[in-house]
Amino acid sequence: MRWSTRLWVCGLLTGAVWAGQPDVLRIGNGPEPETLDPHRAEGVSAGNILRDLYEGLTALAPDGRPIPAAARAWEVSEDGRVYRFRLRGDLRWSNGEALTAEDFAASLRRSVTPATGSAYAQILAPIRNARAIIDGRLAPDALAVRAEDPLTLRIELEAPAPYLPGLFSHPVTFPVHRTHRQASGRFTQPGELISNGAYRLDEWVVNAHVGLVRNPYYHDAANVAIERVRYLVTEDVHSELKRYRAGELDVTYEVPPSAVKSLRRDRAGELRIAPYLGLYFYGLNVTRAPFAQKPEVRRALSMVIDRELIVDKVLYGLGMPAYGWVVPGTAGSVEQRPEWANWPYARRVAEAQRLYRAAGYSDVRPLETEIRYNTHDGHRRVATVVAAMWKQTLGVRTRLVNEEFKVFLHHRRLRRDTQVYRAAWMADFNDPLSFLGILHTAHGKNDTGWRNARYDDLLDQAALLTDTTVRAQKLRQAERIVLDEVPAIPLYFYVSKHLVSPRVQGWTDHLLDYHYSKDLRLVPSIE
Template sequence: MRLIVAALLFLCSADAVAQAAPPLQQEHAQLERGNGPEPSTLDAHRCQEVSCGNVLRDLYEGLVTEDSAGRLIPGIAERWEVSADGRTWTFHLREGLRWSNGEPLDAPQVVASFRRAFAPKTAAPFAELFDALSNAQAVQAGKLAPEALGVAAPDARRVVFTLSRSAALPALLTLPIAFPVYLPAVEKYGAQHTLPGRLVGNGAYRLLAWTPQANLTLERNARFHDAANVSIQRVRFQVTEDASAELQRFAAGDLHFTETVPPQPLDVLRKRFGAQLRISPYLGAFWLGMNLSKPPFRNNPALREALSLAVDRDKLTRYVTGLGEQPAYGLVPSGIPGYTGARTPWADATQAQREARAKALYRAAGYSADRPLVLEFRYNTSTPHRRMALAVASMWRDVLGVQVRLRNEEWKVFVQNRKQRVITQVFRGGWVGDVVDARNFLAAFGNDGPLNWTGYDEPGFRERLAKADAANTETARNAWLHAAEQKLLNDQAAIPLYFYTSKHLVRAEVLGFEANPLDRHASRWLRWRD
């Protein structure tokens, strides 16, 4: 393990040799944003990752949106109210809304877009987050027609949602699945409606160009209802799958801000970039998933626990990630008001005690030096993920004798393999919060939907989620959510590693970039320093 850590530190130091970033040589008409992997789609209803969400929040706006600090503010709805029982929400649209092609946008179109989002053929991955919406699950399963969905338009400027239980609906409406999509383009072009010249949005920007595996260019949408307050005229989202290469592009003056920062000694980064380095708390959990539907992990909690115990999280966050990440012994990060996260039973044990128990469980599962576990560990292309995978594989080898084959896959391939649960064994998992709610980090484990990458299937867990949903006080709800999280941990459903921090490099000439719990930074809030 020492050799692995030393090698990683050497790579980090090598990345930090160059001098601080020079001023950009281009005109300030265009904002250059690092954006991580190539977006898997620009179909708002099918988006399931950060890289497409970043772009879609510029191209579209939902009924509710967020300001630069992450606070909920009116979007295309100018106001809303909720009934006393929390089950009926009424949203009042702004007057004179337009699509980017100039056509009017009204409430019936918003309703039709929701019906399309929950139709079975759309297969929207985040539809399960709207399980409180009346008939949402039955509509997505094809048991009811889309018209049965609990959303209606009494007139051209009102959208009414009916829920089966109370829920924080405004926060959910900031997600891309809730964005209105221009259905005439979907009907005419199908999956190709997301191409430049065909994509019709209603956000602060419109799609001008998309060069696969390179960049996406957006320009200000003059028909956006708040276009007068959108400062930056053009935005280019750069595909920056390799974090170290992204840092070098920032240092060379090619980017105004980065999507992330590669693992490096924090003092070196601060010395080099000063106030341009932005690190802040972030609602994100990084964990490793295991395919629980197939051997060797199916019905084998002892083996799963052995692998979890063998990971030294303190060493991982100190030497491998190294940018303020916190060791995780649960699946829900701190910072959610009113919620206390669950922890593994051995969270307070020493690493030596954990490793002794790991070895005993490994032997009990039938493995030894003569019969080692051989497994594949999949992760998507990324410098931080590669270093994490190397470190974890080294720990498993040194502590248990596990033989690990690392599989690095391009993002779209990785996502498909992870979702299908056919060839995966161990894989890079984790969850970045969609809303500030503990349930958001747990819900995917509660059904057999496209987000349940592990295939976890446990009635006791679903019962706890259901009791949380039925709770009539926030205290009772959080208690049942805590019990549900504890059930996941006791069942060894995943291997928690660490809780994220938000980390970006932001040039001094960019103003309006504010830290927020969900790390969302719509371009409409940014402006150039005068």
């Protein structure tokens, strides 16, 4: 009889039971992941799983610094335009085949190929010819990446990009097995998916959970302590909390703001709240009525939102009011705010009413719009409060539309039905470009449809600059354009918030809220 089994039997005799399965880490993971194709995935829930299934050239340390992962080291040329990533010599796919530098090169070409449909392809824009390939002006083979030998990947850039190593922790850069590169998505199912991370896909029960099992071919498998990981769908944050309290989860996706006070009292050692490079905002579809060519209306809607009230009363203090676009604390950033953000609220309302009337709206002819959001009690609460603010101050009639996550993302991309939609952006790397880039015309996540040539030009210039002072100035100018034209309304900056069971060891708060299961371990916990 194994030691764990003997202890379990003794537990039955003494009335104690396991608080959790001793070799399975159970993680609440929010909505159903839309795909496990790393180049097509978009949501946070998919990203969490993909970082266990795959491994990029780099990973990110808790403070956001890139650290070696599949690459043991990297070098950069004196002019900053050529990187060489040196791969570990013992890399294998989960089927035991050798993984080489050409696998990374071919996968990067797949990511920028328009037919792949990657919403994050623009992340790779610093690589020479990437933009032209994404735009369909060059063939994917023109991407300036190549394997110099099986363990050396050479990447040439359009201009120096000191943040480049951090990009290679993102799923859009992960290697995809050669048999999957032309596949339409079938390879993401259990029994089909071949990956290179610390875990491999074992099961996927739709709308229930995704199960992973330790990958014996992972280069550091001997130090992966947890045998199995189960990511559970937990769209209802209150139900998730009940499951955690019942011992069915080891880590929650988030925490209901209304429960934080009691959790701080009763489970202070399990509640983890930390700074997080994330922005919660409302996107405005500027390609159609009522917001096309109407910056004054968009500005009026933004001005009357009392962000302090939302953070204080709806989020119970779990956030920070957002008036700018780039999260404070992002490397190299200086906080930007519209001038009106410093006005008394009454003055803001008066100016918003003037703009609203100037656009032709009134009590007799009110603006009618909708706020669309994915299923989540927190999103519903925020939308209800914002709609009430618009109604009370301007007379706007707002309909709330709740959708399942995949349907919601689909409608956002199409831009046929959306008007106002809930959105969030979590930094992919610690740089203002990670936030500003999503409103670039060419970015796959620019669901607003906003186009501004001057804005695009400023970002393109900043991407080519080596002078950090001038680069920062260009990025601040770009952010001012966003705040003036209001293609989206920033509401609040995130904090990460999780409950972590005492049996989970090795958990570290992370600036981008990345948590690699391979770095955790489980200890016996009896209740």
